[in-house]
Amino acid sequence: MLAPLAHADTYPAKPVRLVVGSPPGALGDVLARVSAQHMGSGLGQPIVVDNKPGASLAIAADTVAKAPADGYTLLIAPDSATVVNPFLYPKLPYDPVKDFRSVGLIGKASLVLVVANGLKIDTVEELVQAAKARPGTINFGSGGSGHPTHLAMEMFANRMNVKLTHVPYKGTSPAIQALVTGEIGAMIVGVAEAMPLITAGRIKPIAASGPQAKEKFSALPEMRSFHKDLDLSVWFGIFAPKATPQPVIDRLNAQLNHALGLPEVRARLDDYGMLPQPGTPAALDAIQEVDRSRYGPLVKALGLTID
Structure with missing residues (x-):
């Protein structure tokens, strides 16, 4: 069943859910709440943070992978969810490449x-x-x-x-x-x-x-x-289900980049050793490809697998 088509001129018409695989208080949760507050203001609808910790972020990622691709369910996740997990878990319930499209990079933590x-x-x-x-x-x-x-x-x-x-x-x-x-x-x-x-x-x-x-x-x-x-760091990004319409991705990306440019957001992220890095969805795609080429061979060489 196809998700209802959403366009930038009508989206969002209701609250947006931002799923995070971290418990309250963890870095992922803090980033989710900062992003939700300031992106929601720009979108004119609240963004509600939904904590779904466990299974090395797989529960949160799978929730979004299987959600309607209408822009109302998003994922905030670190590199491990979309880069490392596919190499670690033989039976991962989601495919980072086939199930998600990038909204934008939040930043990199030193x-x-x-x-x-x-x-x-x-x-x-x-x-x-x-x-x-x-x-x-x-x-x-x-x-x-x-x-x-x-x-x-x-x-x-x-x-x-x-x-x-x-x-x-x-x-x-x-x-x-x-x-x-x-x-x-x-x-x-x-x-x-x-x-x-x-x-x-x-x-x-x-x-x-x-x-x-x-x-x-x-x-x-x-x-x-x-x-x-x-040259190591941990990055966090926001993702949407794969078939989410381009106008919705563009709207979300613009609001994310606006939020990352606010002094209060930059100061909050700096407290966590993170440098905001606004950019295009394609920039987040590129970072993932580079990291897969680095960590994939390492995981295989170490023989790491998690059932």
């Missing part, structure tokens, strides 16, 4: 490589040297198998030719606490999550990556200075 104080390591060079001297003895934590924090560190280990041991946790919060206690030795994590502990001297940053790397950590080297593939 990352920081941090180590436990007890590791007595002050630089990336020292970390690499220690890992090569004792392969597999340095543990690193992540928010779970296949989580962006997992793949970022696997990319680091692969490109630096070292062997580290992965310890997955149920989310980044317990993982970073394990770093504080010395249960793990290293981690790549979002700037916003790491900064309070760095400021308090409870963990040590040794390198940063992403669009705000130098702004947030002017004294640290950027990860990409060690290898071009280590």
Whole structure:
């Protein structure tokens, strides 16, 4: 059954649902609520945030993939939902390429490589040297198998030719606490999550990556200075069901870009280590293609699968 055709001159005629695969308070939820507030004002209809966490974002993504393509159900998601999950899950209930079309990129969040104080390591060079001297003895934590924090560190280990041991946790919060206690030795994590502990001297940053790397950590080297593939970040975008009419996509994209240009929105995103990056839907398509070419081979080489 075809979805009702919606046009820019009549859309939206009722509230819009923005589905997010994060629980309340998480970065995805914060971005969803900021986007909903300011996009809704421009559209003249409220955008209601619908939290559907679980299954590594698959529940939220599948909800939108199967929704009518009329512009009234949208998805806000990080790179893992449309780039990494297809390589991790053999039975993924949605196809990112066939089921979605891009509305626009919200922004990219910078990352920081941090180590436990007890590791007595002050630089990336020292970390690499220690890992090569004792392969597999340095543990690193992540928010779970296949989580962006997992793949970022696997990319680091692969490109630096070292062997580290992965310890997955149920989310980044317990993982970073394990770093504080010395249960793990290293981690790549979002700037916003790491900064309070760095400021308090409870963990040590040794390198940063992403669009705000130098702004947030002017004294640290950027990860990409060690290898071009280590220009790492986590991005979030907004997506619609594949058959959503072009006029509706254009209207949504224009309102998203307008919201991202507002000083209060830019300031809020900066608090989370994220640089707003307004642009076209095609720009988000291009970012996904680049990341699939990077992370697909890595996931396959690591033999990572999740049932």
